[in-house]
Amino acid sequence: MAAQNSQVHLVIGSHFEDIELVQIVVEESLRKLELDDEVAHSISLAVGEAVANAIKHGNRQNPEKRVEIDFGVDDNEVVIEVTDQGRGFDPDNVDDPLVADNLLRPNGRGILFMTNFMDHIDFSFKQEGGTVVTLRKRLPSAAMAPGPSEEN
């Protein structure tokens, strides 16, 4: 992600209470892009779901295991990667929470949230173990990020 004009990298332990910290970083980073509040809120929600899954399913709440969040802005897109140290899973083999039989399940809606709130989501799996969720959202061109600041 070298050509990006904004890049923040954050690493937390596997504590649910740190999800808010991640969301604050995302919201603060989005604030500079002057995105619509609704859009910023939904990106923040999607990231929260990805980090919750990384902690819960990936790292199984082992506090020693880390979750890494890469927040980047390309010319026209916000790209957030969430990486855990878990064993991965088969995204094609996840129950559909919209099927009538599953409607009353207490969980299984996180990926649905992510796909609804982002333009594109993608899972990849590292050779050495670990899931990477990549969340992408195109920016309206009016909300383009300014280039790197040159103030002194």
Added chain:
Amino acid sequence: MAAQNSQVHLVIGSHFEDIELVQIVVEESLRKLELDDEVAHSISLAVGEAVANAIKHGNRQNPEKRVEIDFGVDDNEVVIEVTDQGRGFDPDNVDDPLVADNLLRPNGRGILFMTNFMDHIDFSFKQEGGTVVTLRKRLPSAAMAPGPSEEN
């Protein structure tokens, strides 16, 4: 820093505008410790000074160069490390901003801020280049951090 019960790692590019992001992360992390507002504010200010120096003197505002911030809480101490990719300097050879001749200089007060707001500050230099500023502040025992959360 493996035995710490809270640890956040943040990496930013060399943009002054990201100092606020770092401070927000620090303040949010301190909020959980229920520290006195004054104390939290002064830690945040000290970290801001360290990051400003890392960007300005260390990385010389080269946006490609990174500043890393490690925020940790030991049993009784907040420890923040700020690392840049610069060439280092000689801390014993920095002008004293309190000497009468220097009082009207427009700069040279950042380290003074850090030493005043923290209990201990320390500079170290990496073999491969890069300055590490370590900022420490003891916590009043009443404000001890809770252990890793076990909620599900």
Added chain:
Amino acid sequence: MDIGVRKESGVTILEPKGKITIGVGDIALREKVHNVLDEGEKNILINLAAVTTIDSSGIGELVSGYTTVTNRGGKLKLLHLPPKVQDILQITQLVTVFEVHDDEGEAVSSFG
């Protein structure tokens, strides 16, 4: 999370404020619903007007609450959905599950 509790004509009204999200408000909401049931109340109306954010765990707790209350022969209904929560009930198709009201008086009397 702060959850207000009131009673109106045999209906217990829960009023959560702020976030119903993983580790923040989800467990608090679950516990509150269980407390109400343990006190023998069966009709629960959750006023979501002051909820700023709900994530999939929070939605999960609403669904669990609904199931638990229904299984015990009671009713759980929702009042005053903020637009964000409304959107999420659409996305999750839970609009087909929950009975939602906009008026407290009507909601209370609907428990009959």
Added chain:
Amino acid sequence: MDIGVRKESGVTILEPKGKITIGVGDIALREKVHNVLDEGEKNILINLAAVTTIDSSGIGELVSGYTTVTNRGGKLKLLHLPPKVQDILQITQLVTVFEVHDDEGEAVSSFG
């Protein structure tokens, strides 16, 4: 950063709000002081009551402003220091440099 400007009996009162910190308010303050000087005004009173945070760059801009104004034969004084700013002027020993007032009327007449 938002910096209000008023005039009282030949004194220009600057009222910065929020943060005077690197990249946020430091340059804005410098520019405002220069603007005032360029308009031929020489007496500047900076009301710091609404400043929430000042860092070493912000302090540096106050000192630069002081030096620039003094070199042009004017005076720069401070009004209403919040406790945090007061502490920092102590730490930096700039209390010995700046004339500080608590009362706007007295501050304005002190320019004589």
